[in-house]
Amino acid sequence: xxxxxxxxxxxxxxxxxxxxxxxxxxxxxxxxxxxxxxxxxxxxxxxxxxxxxxxxxxxxxxxxxxxxxxxxxxxxxxxxxxxxxxxxxxxxxxxxxxxxxxxxxxxxxxxxxxxxxxxxxxxxxxxxxxxxxxxxxxxxxxxxxxxxxxxxxxxxxxxxxxxxxxxxxxxxxxxxxxxxxxxxxxxxxxxxxxxxxxxxxxxxxxxxxxxxxxxxxxxxxxxxxxxxxx
Numbered sequence: 001x002x003x004x005x006x007x008x009x010x011x012x013x014x015x016x017x018x019x020x021x022x023x024x025x026x027x028x029x030x031x032x033x034x035x036x037x038x039x040x041x042x043x044x045x046x047x048x049x050x051x052x053x054x055x056x057x058x059x060x061x062x063x064x065x066x067x068x069x070x071x072x073x074x075x076x077x078x079x080x081x082x083x084x085x086x087x088x089x090x091x092x093x094x095x096x097x098x099x100x101x102x103x104x105x106x107x108x109x110x111x112x113x114x115x116x117x118x119x120x121x122x123x124x125x126x127x128x129x130x131x132x133x134x135x136x137x138x139x140x141x142x143x144x145x146x147x148x149x150x151x152x153x154x155x156x157x158x159x160x161x162x163x164x165x166x167x168x169x170x171x172x173x174x175x176x177x178x179x180x181x182x183x184x185x186x187x188x189x190x191x192x193x194x195x196x197x198x199x200x201x202x203x204x205x206x207x208x209x210x211x212x213x214x215x216x217x218x219x220x221x222x223x224x225x226x227x228x229x230x
Contacts, residue, residue, distance in 0.1 A: 005033040018224035021192075025184045028221055029177055038177045039217035042188050043208040044170045044195055045069075047153050047203060049137045054202045055162040060141045061194040065183040066158030068176040071111035073155050075148060076100060076137075078118040081150050084220055086114070089152035097122055103129060110135075112155045114143045134161075170195060177215055188213065192228045 003025050009031035017026065025040065048055040060118045066212050074093040075086035093099070093110060100122045108220035113130065115123045115137040123130075123137060132135040142159050143177040162172045169204050174187040192211065212220040 006217070006219065009033055009195065013219060018222050019229075020227040021188060021213075021223050022181070022185050024221045024223045026181050028215050028218060029181055029184075031217045032177045032218050034217040036216075037069075039173045039215055040175045040179070040184050040215055041171055041173050041189075041213050042191055043210075043214070043220065044153055044176065044192070044208060046164055046168050046170065046195075047206045047209050048168050050164050050168055050199060052202070055110050055200045056164065057170065057200065058140060058185055059193065059194060059198050060159050060161045062154050063158040063160060063174065063187040064190055065114070065179065067173055068158065068179065070156055072073050072109070073095050073112045073114065073152055074099070074145035075114065075152065076115040076119045076123055077148060078116055082116050082146070086136060086148045086152055086201060088189035090156055091148075091152045094152060108133065108135070113137055114145070114148065114155065114197065115149045116146060116148065117144055120144060160189065160191070162198075163216065174213075183187050187229060192230065196230055 031057040072092045075091045077083045080129040175184040
């Protein structure tokens, strides 16, 4: 049944056409067919070589309208002061070495993990557990920091990470089908702008090769790069 629905959705998209961002998102919402509230995702194909450290495009951005759900945020902090700061900022779980041990024991009921620099020696031992799940704190994404309150608030507000994969592609969620189209457009534009600004100085040739948008179950819709300043 889903195959027929996908084919029907695909038939409403002009395959060779490059759509303006707002038109592409409106169309993605129109052709979505799943019974659940699908995620809307932007995919960007970049002209970089991720095997080279100076061409690894990575960063974070707080989406203007979030992602439709509040993330469950855990914090590992060494001092009682920083732990209290995390709790007051709205962290769902806070701890020190005992929380590290809890994660070692298999506990992973959180969406994001933030740590203070003094705890990274202990947290580093969790690399094999946290790394594959994208939960390892990292200074580049603002999740290893002394400014715990701000990190917690930004993560709760809808901060997302973008990172080019080994094939030079970035995939990032920018909202839900249930969002108003203009909110998805603003989220997508914020993401695309951030990726464009993160262009490595060593990247040669065309930087943004392709941009498309799709819902969880739906077909991809190509976006005209010039409509997003690429």
